Amino acid sequence: MPFSEREHTADVLMHVCGATRTELFEEAAHALFSVMFPSCVKEEVTIHFTLHEEDGERLLHEFLSEILFYAEVECVALCRAEVTFTSSGLSAELFGEPFRREAHAGGTEVKGISLSGMEIMRTDEGWSTLVLFDV
Amino acid sequence: MMENIIQRGEYEWELPIGSVPDMRVPGRFYLSQQLMGTLEEGALRQLANIATLPGICRHSLAMPDIHWGYGFPIGGVGAFTMDEGIISPGGVGFDINCGVRLIATPLHRSDLNQIKSVLQELYKTVPTGIGTKSCITASDRDLNRIMTEGAGWAVDEGYGTDHDLLWCEEQGHIEGADISHVSQKARKRGRPQCGTLGSGNHFLEIQCVEEIFDPEAARAFGIEAGQICIMIHCGSRGLGHQICTDHLKTLEDASKKYHIPLADKQLACAPLTSPEGEAYLSAMACAANYAWANRQVITYLTRQVFSRAFSLSAEEMPLVYDVTHNVAKIEEHMVDGKRTTLCVHRKGATRAFGPGTHDLPPGCNTIGQPVIIPGSMGSSSYLLKGTEGAMEKTFGSTCHGAGRVLSRSQAKKLATGESVQESLGRRGITVLAPSAGSIAEEAPDAYKPSGEVVRVVHEAGISAKVARLNPIGVIKG
Numbered sequence: 001m002p003f004s005e006r007e008h009t010a011d012v013l014m015h016v017c018g019a020t021r022t023e024l025f026e027e028a029a030h031a032l033f034s035v036m037f038p039s040c041v042k043e044e045v046t047i048h049f050t051l052h053e054e055d056g057e058r059l060l061h062e063f064l065s066e067i068l069f070y071a072e073v074e075c076v077a078l079c080r081a082e083v084t085f086t087s088s089g090l091s092a093e094l095f096g097e098p099f100r101r102e103a104h105a106g107g108t109e110v111k112g113i114s115l116s117g118m119e120i121m122r123t124d125e126g127w128s129t130l131v132l133f134d135v
Numbered sequence: 136m137m138e139n140i141i142q143r144g145e146y147e148w149e150l151p152i153g154s155v156p157d158m159r160v161p162g163r164f165y166l167s168q169q170l171m172g173t174l175e176e177g178a179l180r181q182l183a184n185i186a187t188l189p190g191i192c193r194h195s196l197a198m199p200d201i202h203w204g205y206g207f208p209i210g211g212v213g214a215f216t217m218d219e220g221i222i223s224p225g226g227v228g229f230d231i232n233c234g235v236r237l238i239a240t241p242l243h244r245s246d247l248n249q250i251k252s253v254l255q256e257l258y259k260t261v262p263t264g265i266g267t268k269s270c271i272t273a274s275d276r277d278l279n280r281i282m283t284e285g286a287g288w289a290v291d292e293g294y295g296t297d298h299d300l301l302w303c304e305e306q307g308h309i310e311g312a313d314i315s316h317v318s319q320k321a322r323k324r325g326r327p328q329c330g331t332l333g334s335g336n337h338f339l340e341i342q343c344v345e346e347i348f349d350p351e352a353a354r355a356f357g358i359e360a361g362q363i364c365i366m367i368h369c370g371s372r373g374l375g376h377q378i379c380t381d382h383l384k385t386l387e388d389a390s391k392k393y394h395i396p397l398a399d400k401q402l403a404c405a406p407l408t409s410p411e412g413e414a415y416l417s418a419m420a421c422a423a424n425y426a427w428a429n430r431q432v433i434t435y436l437t438r439q440v441f442s443r444a445f446s447l448s449a450e451e452m453p454l455v456y457d458v459t460h461n462v463a464k465i466e467e468h469m470v471d472g473k474r475t476t477l478c479v480h481r482k483g484a485t486r487a488f489g490p491g492t493h494d495l496p497p498g499c500n501t502i503g504q505p506v507i508i509p510g511s512m513g514s515s516s517y518l519l520k521g522t523e524g525a526m527e528k529t530f531g532s533t534c535h536g537a538g539r540v541l542s543r544s545q546a547k548k549l550a551t552g553e554s555v556q557e558s559l560g561r562r563g564i565t566v567l568a569p570s571a572g573s574i575a576e577e578a579p580d581a582y583k584p585s586g587e588v589v590r591v592v593h594e595a596g597i598s599a600k601v602a603r604l605n606p607i608g609v610i611k612g
Binding site for chain 2: 005007008009010011012036057058061062065068069072073075077099101104105106107108109111112113114115116117118132134135
């Protein structure tokens with residue numbers, strides 16, 4: 001599993017893995033989508049943004065926080081992310097559906113991405129980190 | 136960690152210095168033997184981590200609803216001196232001024248035969264769940280006033296009464312809000328959401344006063360047995376979430392700049408006297424004020440439904456009180472016999488000022504501040520009062536709710552939303568929610584028993600029971 005939920009009493013803690021750093025970031029976004037928009041499957045709309053931030057946890061935190069911002073202000077439910085690293089940060093494409101209450105009300109609002117426990121590790125199998133979503 | 140704890144009183148426990156490296160003071164927490172089994176290693180570690188921060192005064196503290204969160208544990212309290220201390224969003228949370236308010240009505244249980252239709256009407260009227268927008272869109276000018284005047288803006292716009300402000304912690308706004316520290320992103324998120332409940336553990340409940348423990352205080356708070364009340368639990372929505380996110384980044388840099396080692400990255404902080412610390416404090420005040428305006432607009436929407444159903448005026452549905460349980464505030468407390476100004480962080484903890492303190496509502500000077508403790512969906516909520524004991528021991532703080540014992544995924548494995556809804560229905564409690572999953576996540580069994588948590592704060596003397604309220608209709612966010 002590229003991401004799996006770990007026990008956490010108050011919030012949602014995800015263990016995220018990827019064969020590459022790109023996959024790690026994309027799977028972290030997919031973990032977020034699974035909490036917020038479990039019923040979103042269609043790719044009808046696209047959101048694009050770029051980030052200029054040093055690499056590492058900070059970039060991952062910024063990336064996921066930016067997704068929360070765009071999902072809310074653009075009123076979209078999301079299901080897939082594509083990440084391309086650039087010399088100064090990253091470029092992201094997000095895919096999903098216009099938010100419809102009747103279709104997407106089952107999701108849980110994520111209030112923020114905690115820095116608590118976030119540590120990107122490089123192992124023989126690839127990349128992994130824990131990500132904690134405040135719900 | 137567990138093996139380190141020392142019992143200091145029947146309900147009072149100490150986590151000594153040394154439980155994690157660099158603790159400056161011991162940790163203190165309040166728990167009964169019965170709740171001891173719910174104490175998590177992760178939550179204790181977070182309590183110890185607070186004690187490593189510069190300027191921490193006396194103890195790091197946790198209330199009996201303590202559970203594992205991020206940064207501070209939920210139920211955590213940390214007071215910091217103004218000269219050496221810090222401010223941290225890890226002691227406040229993303230949902231700045233998440234809080235609870237209680238509204239009284241002149242109705243009794245027998246008046247609520249049409250509970251289901253009233254609840255349906257409320258569900259249609261109060262925007263609830265993920266992706267919802269308010270019926271009002273705040274202009275830029277409105278938003279500036281919301282962030283500086285809080286509930287006062289809402290009352291000015293006709294969404295409440297002057298009485299509402301008198302019966303609200305800090306009269307519904309805190310000083311020091313500076314809108315220049317709020318990003319355009321936060322403003323964009325905040326504009327359409329003032330008057331929305333949100334999701335997760337947020338709720339709107341119709342409750343009935345089941346039991347009065349302290350008739351004098353109940354009278355002063357305007358509460359009597361059998362009365363129907365409405366409880367609203369929500370916070371500062373996307374605006375508060377974005378303010379926390381924005382400042383977390385600045386404060387992470389500030390922690391490095393001021394050489395503050397962090398046991399947990401979410402404890403990113405800055406000295407209270409630093410520009411970064413002041414910027415966060417003033418932006419946090421903007422979010423806190425937004426949350427009070429949000430709860431005031433929801434109060435207005437709720438009153439409209441009750442007005443239509445029962446021909447009641449807003450004056451007949453007064454606010455009992457409104458408390459915040461995610462905030463950092465500048466307060467004066469007695470420390471070693473001296474009046475000292477402190478920055479008190481309460482993360483999932485409620486202010487519980489005792490008799491004779493400042494900021495008490497009219498007629499409560501000898502009684503203390505009303506304190507509202509929401510139960511979980513199926514269990515009792517409580518109205519308490521602040522005590523001298525809280526002023527002495529906990530910087531005027533008490534618990535904020537029952538406190539989770541099961542993660543959301545565990546709760547969903549244990550029961551489906553439908554089965555929880557059915558079993559609550561058998562007990563006369565109607566639940567409406569955007570999804571069955573959100574009901575399962577907030578099932579009563581996912582929480583500590585609220586009665587036991589409240590018994591601990593009562594017996595430990597850090598607040599005192601006034602009344603118990605039972606839910607009869609619940610709208611889950």
